[in-house]
Amino acid sequence: MASRAQQMPTGLRILSSAFVIVWLILAAFPFLWTFWGSFKVELDFFSIADWTNALTGANTQETYGRSFTGAGYHGAWVQNEFWRNVINTFIVCFFVVCTSLTIGTLGGYALSRSGFKYVFWLLIIALIFRAMPPITLVAGYMLPFFEWNVWGILPTTIIVLVAINQPFTLWMLHSFFQNIPKELDESAKVDGCTQFQAFRHVIIPVMWPGVITTGLFSFLLAYNDFAVTAMLLSESNRTMIPQIAAFLGTTQTEGNVMFAVAAVVSATAPLFVLVMFFQRQIVSGLTAGAVKG
Amino acid sequence: MKHRTFFWFFLPTGLAMLLFIAMPIVSVITQSMYAPHEAVLITVENCTPFACTEETTIDQEATRELRDAQPLGRFVGWDIYLNRGHLAVAEVAEIWRSAESWGGFFDRLGNLPFYRAMAFTLTYTFVTVPLLIGLGLMIALAVNSLHRHLKGLVIFFSLLPMIVTPIVGALILFWMIDSRGIIGNLIIYLSGDPQLSLKASTPLMWVSLIVYGIWHSAPFAFVVFYAGLQTLPKDQLEAAQIDGATRLQQLRYVTIPHLMPLVTFVALIKLMDNFRVFEEIVGFNASAHATSLSWIIYNDLSGETRQLSSAAATSVLTIIGVAILLSPVLIRTWRDFRGRRV
Numbered sequence: 356m357a358s359r360a361q362q363m364p365t366g367l368r369i370l371s372s373a374f375v376i377v378w379l380i381l382a383a384f385p386f387l388w389t390f391w392g393s394f395k396v397e398l399d400f401f402s403i404a405d406w407t408n409a410l411t412g413a414n415t416q417e418t419y420g421r422s423f424t425g426a427g428y429h430g431a432w433v434q435n436e437f438w439r440n441v442i443n444t445f446i447v448c449f450f451v452v453c454t455s456l457t458i459g460t461l462g463g464y465a466l467s468r469s470g471f472k473y474v475f476w477l478l479i480i481a482l483i484f485r486a487m488p489p490i491t492l493v494a495g496y497m498l499p500f501f502e503w504n505v506w507g508i509l510p511t512t513i514i515v516l517v518a519i520n521q522p523f524t525l526w527m528l529h530s531f532f533q534n535i536p537k538e539l540d541e542s543a544k545v546d547g548c549t550q551f552q553a554f555r556h557v558i559i560p561v562m563w564p565g566v567i568t569t570g571l572f573s574f575l576l577a578y579n580d581f582a583v584t585a586m587l588l589s590e591s592n593r594t595m596i597p598q599i600a601a602f603l604g605t606t607q608t609e610g611n612v613m614f615a616v617a618a619v620v621s622a623t624a625p626l627f628v629l630v631m632f633f634q635r636q637i638v639s640g641l642t643a644g645a646v647k648g
Numbered sequence: 649m650k651h652r653t654f655f656w657f658f659l660p661t662g663l664a665m666l667l668f669i670a671m672p673i674v675s676v677i678t679q680s681m682y683a684p685h686e687a688v689l690i691t692v693e694n695c696t697p698f699a700c701t702e703e704t705t706i707d708q709e710a711t712r713e714l715r716d717a718q719p720l721g722r723f724v725g726w727d728i729y730l731n732r733g734h735l736a737v738a739e740v741a742e743i744w745r746s747a748e749s750w751g752g753f754f755d756r757l758g759n760l761p762f763y764r765a766m767a768f769t770l771t772y773t774f775v776t777v778p779l780l781i782g783l784g785l786m787i788a789l790a791v792n793s794l795h796r797h798l799k800g801l802v803i804f805f806s807l808l809p810m811i812v813t814p815i816v817g818a819l820i821l822f823w824m825i826d827s828r829g830i831i832g833n834l835i836i837y838l839s840g841d842p843q844l845s846l847k848a849s850t851p852l853m854w855v856s857l858i859v860y861g862i863w864h865s866a867p868f869a870f871v872v873f874y875a876g877l878q879t880l881p882k883d884q885l886e887a888a889q890i891d892g893a894t895r896l897q898q899l900r901y902v903t904i905p906h907l908m909p910l911v912t913f914v915a916l917i918k919l920m921d922n923f924r925v926f927e928e929i930v931g932f933n934a935s936a937h938a939t940s941l942s943w944i945i946y947n948d949l950s951g952e953t954r955q956l957s958s959a960a961a962t963s964v965l966t967i968i969g970v971a972i973l974l975s976p977v978l979i980r981t982w983r984d985f986r987g988r989r990v
Binding site: 363367368371372374375378379381382383385386388389392400401402403406409457458459461462464465466468469470471475477478479480481482483484486487488490491492493494495496497498499502514515517518519521522524525550551554575578579581582585586596599600603615616619622623626627629630631634637638641642 | 649650651653654657658660661662664665667668669670671672673674675676679719720786787789790791793794800802803804805806807808809811812813814815816817819820821823824826827828829830833834863867868871872875895920923924926927930933942945946948949950954956959960963964966967970971973974977978981982985
C-alpha cells in the first residue's frame with residue numbers, strides 16, 4: 356500500500372486516469388468499430404452521406420429489413436470458401452508449434468546445460484537469424500523449391516516456418532532452462548540416468564510453464580506470418596492472411612469489401628480469445644528477455 | 649554435458665536452421681549475381697527469287713533448353729547491385745554532376761526505387777521508435793498508478809493492437825481513415841475540405857503509416873516498461889522524497905534511470921522490427937506513396953514473372969542494413985558474455 360506521501364494529488368490522478376481512458380479507446384475502438392461494421396452493408400460501413408449510418412445501419416435495414424446482416428460472413432465463408440483457409444491456418448499453426456517446440460526444447464536444453472564456448476557462438480548466430488526479415492530468405496527458397504517440385508504445399512511452408520521460428524524459440528527456452536537448477540538433472544545423472552533420461556524424467560515434468568509461453572509466441576509467429584505464406588503457398592493452399600490480402604485485389608465489386616471485413620474479423624477473433632486466456636503468459640514472455648538482459 | 653550428447657540434442661534444431669536459414673542466405677547471395685537468360689535469337693534468311701530478307705525470331709526451344717540447363721541464369725557479378733533498380737550507381741553519379749542544389753539532388757534521388765524505399769524506411773523507423781517509447785512510458789506510468797483490479801483489464805485491451813496480425817491491423821485502420829470511413833469523415837469535417845483524402849497525398853499517407861506503426865508497437869514498450877516499474881526499489885523513491893524531490897524530479901532522477909536499460913532494449917528491438925516494415929504498406933495499399941526494401945522484394949517476387957535475381961540483390965542489401973542496425977546488440981551481448989565468464 357502506498358504511503359500518504361506517495362499518493363497522487365487529485366489533479367494528477369484525474370489527468371492520468373483520463374490518459375488511460377484515451378489510450379483504451381485508441382487501442383480498442385478500431386476493433387469494436389470493425390466488428391460492429393462487419394454486420395452492415397458496404398454503404399453503411401463506408402457511409403459517405405452520414406457517418407451515423409454505420410451505427411444505425413440505415414442502408415442495411417433497407418436491403419435486408421434488419422439492421423444487422425451476416426451477408427459479409429456468408430460471402431466470405433460460404434461463397435469464397437474462407438473455411439478452407441481457416442483449416443489450412445490451423446493445420447500450419449498446429450504442426451509449426453508442435454515441431455518447433457519439440458526440437459527447440461531439446462536444443463534449448465542442450466544450450467543451457469553445456470558450458471563450452473561454442474554455445475555462445477550458436478546463440479549469437481541464432482540472434483542474427485532472428486533479426487533477419489523472413490522475406491529476405493524467400494528469394495532463396497523459390498528456385499530450389501521449384502526444382503524439387505515442393506513449392507506451394509503445406510508441409511514445405513510448415514518446415515520453413517519451423518526453421519524461422521527456431522532462433523527465437525531457442526533463446527527463450529535457453530533462458531528458461533537456465534532458471535531450472537542444474538542440480539536437478541545432475542543428481543539424476545548421479546543416480547545413473549543418461550543425459551536423455553535425466554531430461555525425460557526430471558526436466559520434462561517441470562518445464563511446462565516455459566514451454567507454454569514459448570509455444571504461444573511460436574503460434575503467433577505462424578499465425579501472423581504473411582511474407583512466407585503469401586510467397587510459398589499456391590492459391591488452393593492459402594492460409595487466412597494471404598487470402599485476406601487476395602480479397603483486397605478483387606474489391607471493386609460491391610459486397611466484396613464486406614467479405615474482406617468479415618474475414619478480418621474472423622481472423623482477429625482467435626487472437627482475442629488467446630489474449631483473454633493467456634494474458635499472463637504473453638506478458639511474462641515479452642518481459643522475460645528485457646528485464647533480465 | 650559432453651560434446652557428443654550436446655551434438656545429438658542440438659542436431660534437429662541446428663539442421664533446421666542450417667538448411668532453411670543458412671543455406672537460403674547462400675542461395676540468395678549466389679542468385680543475386682546471376683541474371684535471367686536472355687531469349688536466344690536466331691536469324692533466318694528468307695530468300696525469294698528477287699531478294700533476301702533477314703528475319704530475327706526467338707528460338708523458343710533453345711531458350712527453354714538454356715533455361716533448364718542453367719536455372720540460375722547467366723553470371724553477371726555485381727551488375728544487378730549497380731543497376732537502376734538497386735544502388736543505381738551510374739544514375740546517382742549523373743544526378744550528382746547535374747544537380748544544382750541539395751534539394752534538387754534529393755528530389756531526383758527520390759525517384760530511384762532503392763533510395764525512395766530507403767527514405768521511407770529510415771524516416772518511418774527513426775520517427776516511430778522515439779514516439780512509441782514515449783507513449784509506452786506514459787501509458788506504463790499512468791497504468792501503474794491505477795487500482796490493481798483495473799490493471800488487468802487495461803493490459804488486456806492494450807495487448808490487442810500489438811498481437812493482431814500486422815496486415816489485419818493495418819486494414820482495420822485503413823478502412824477507418826478511408827474518406828468514407830469514420831476517421832476520414834472526421835478529418836474532412838475538421839479541415840472543411842471535402843476533397844481531402846489521405847490516400848491521395850504522400851505526406852498524409854506517411855503520417856498514417858507512422859501513426860499505425862506507433863499504435864502497433866506502443867503496447868510492447870508499455871508492457872516492458874510496466875514490468876520494469878514493478879521492480880523499482882521503493883526505498884530509492886522514499887529517499888528522494890525525503891530529500892524534497894518533487895514528483896517530476898523523482899521521475900527524472902529515479903524512475904527513468906531505473907528504466908534506461910529497458911529503453912535501450914525496446915529501442916533496439918523496434919529499430920530492427922520497423923526496418924522490415926512492409927505488411928503495413930500492403931495493408932494500406934500505399935505503394936504509390938511509400939515503399940520499403942522488404943516491399944520491393946515482395947513486389948519482385950509476387951509479380952507474374954518472378955524476378956528472383958532482382959529480389960535476391962535487394963535481399964542482400966536488406967540483410968546488410970539489418971546487420972548494421974544489429975551491431976550494437978551484438979557488441980552488448982558480447983560484453984555481457986565476457987562479463988559473466990570473468
